[in-house]
Amino acid sequence: MRPSLRAAGTVGLLAGVINAVQIDFTNDDSIKEGASTVAFGLLKYYTGNNTGDVPGNLPDPYFWWEAGAMFGTMIDYWHYTGDETYNDVTTQAMLHQVGRDQDFMPENQTSTEGNDDQGFWAMAAMSAAENNFPNPPEDQPQWLALVQAVFNEYVTRWDEQKCGGGLRWQIFTFNNGFNYKNSISNGCFFNVASRLARYTGNQTYADWAEKVWDWMTETQLIDDEFNIYDGGGVEEECKNVNRAQWTYNAGIFLQGAAVMYNYTEGNDTWKQRLDGLLTRTTDYFFVDGIVIEHQCEPFGLCDVDQQTFKGYLMRWMASTQILAPYTADTIAPLIQTSAAGAAEQCSGSTGAPEFKGEAGTACGFQWTKKSDFDGLVGVGPQMSALSAIQYTLVKRAAGPVTADTGGTSVGNVNAGASYEDKVPQLAPITMGEKVAAGFMTTAVVFSVMGGSFFIMKE
Numbered sequence: 001m002r003p004s005l006r007a008a009g010t011v012g013l014l015a016g017v018i019n020a021v022q023i024d025f026t027n028d029d030s031i032k033e034g035a036s037t038v039a040f041g042l043l044k045y046y047t048g049n050n051t052g053d054v055p056g057n058l059p060d061p062y063f064w065w066e067a068g069a070m071f072g073t074m075i076d077y078w079h080y081t082g083d084e085t086y087n088d089v090t091t092q093a094m095l096h097q098v099g100r101d102q103d104f105m106p107e108n109q110t111s112t113e114g115n116d117d118q119g120f121w122a123m124a125a126m127s128a129a130e131n132n133f134p135n136p137p138e139d140q141p142q143w144l145a146l147v148q149a150v151f152n153e154y155v156t157r158w159d160e161q162k163c164g165g166g167l168r169w170q171i172f173t174f175n176n177g178f179n180y181k182n183s184i185s186n187g188c189f190f191n192v193a194s195r196l197a198r199y200t201g202n203q204t205y206a207d208w209a210e211k212v213w214d215w216m217t218e219t220q221l222i223d224d225e226f227n228i229y230d231g232g233g234v235e236e237e238c239k240n241v242n243r244a245q246w247t248y249n250a251g252i253f254l255q256g257a258a259v260m261y262n263y264t265e266g267n268d269t270w271k272q273r274l275d276g277l278l279t280r281t282t283d284y285f286f287v288d289g290i291v292i293e294h295q296c297e298p299f300g301l302c303d304v305d306q307q308t309f310k311g312y313l314m315r316w317m318a319s320t321q322i323l324a325p326y327t328a329d330t331i332a333p334l335i336q337t338s339a340a341g342a343a344e345q346c347s348g349s350t351g352a353p354e355f356k357g358e359a360g361t362a363c364g365f366q367w368t369k370k371s372d373f374d375g376l377v378g379v380g381p382q383m384s385a386l387s388a389i390q391y392t393l394v395k396r397a398a399g400p401v402t403a404d405t406g407g408t409s410v411g412n413v414n415a416g417a418s419y420e421d422k423v424p425q426l427a428p429i430t431m432g433e434k435v436a437a438g439f440m441t442t443a444v445v446f447s448v449m450g451g452s453f454f455i456m457k458e
Helices: 028-043 064-081 087-096 115-130 143-157 183-200 203-218 247-263 268-285 306-323 325-345 379-396 431-457
Strands: 180-182 231-233 346-348
Touching: 028 064, 028 346, 028 379, 064 087, 064 115, 064 306, 064 379, 087 115, 115 143, 115 183, 143 183, 143 203, 180 183, 183 203, 183 247, 203 247, 247 268, 247 306, 268 306, 268 325, 306 325, 306 379, 325 346, 325 379
Parallel strands: none
Antiparallel strands: 180 231
């Protein structure tokens, strides 16, 4: 994913609220009906099942990783509501993006794919295995094996030459961010390792989860107060910590710690870590019981990526509540209050051409505004609102299964182990492309010269 702080365009949608999403959060059927309405609006953004489009891809301006996150949300939607409407399209999307080596490195994405991008697809597959989402046909890649492939590739990318360990943000040297080690990429590693440990019972996965945690604390990307910072540059051995804090970094480690607490049957060390993360997360990211993206939301600067982060925190807090039931008294009220704020934001009209859902049910982004619709719509706000709403059903949902408690997904411990250099091979440049490049270079030069002229003139 490509986070950047840039002003998010606000769409004027204040003309005529027609429906709005009305939910009685004391009634499961009302919650499911509201979630269904929001899910319908979310999937209307998806074009991958249209003739000529690529299954699993969202249209511009959404990056590939966000589609993986969306289908992870839809797997949970099925699990929490029982609605099978989107199962087929979810399975089609997931399987189309597995790639030639069945590791979520499809050729149409590999040249720009980061470790975190791959991780969000892997976590969606892990949710499919844990929730017993319908398995693919036997001749197709299986959910558990896909996650194991990504884990095995993460192990090969663990870099002790710089910063004493950790995953880099990007996979390939030619991508911006290769010289940056960030919490979300390592959070993906920690998350899938812990969940694989619990699902399979294989201690090797747990050892790697511990190793990632230790590295995060040694570099102070997780500090003594359980703040989780964005990352650090390898040129300075990760000592130049970027102290930005995001909800999804807190959430991804929170769930992983809860999984490890559950896997170790209440180990005191993991309980202390889980408690520290939960306390800091709730203190820092919630205002009047409603989650807020402090780094950008108050300033109207959350970009397309950052507009999705709150929803993942809702997902991982709900999972934490299941895996560590003693946390429910803290987590459940926060999910419910956030969900109520999110539902009140789902009142936008269809004045935004990109929203094709039911009139008056486009979801805004700033849940603390409640009924004062903020006019910011898109995949991120819609998906985050769906997450908050559906996870209020957490107390009635079955917990994640394991291979010993009914899990049916087939694994492969050696998946991805034949990992080879996957640097994309570019085709030779044709004469026509050289000519086109020449025209493009000329255009850019004149554009820069023109811009410089106006600057000098002013």
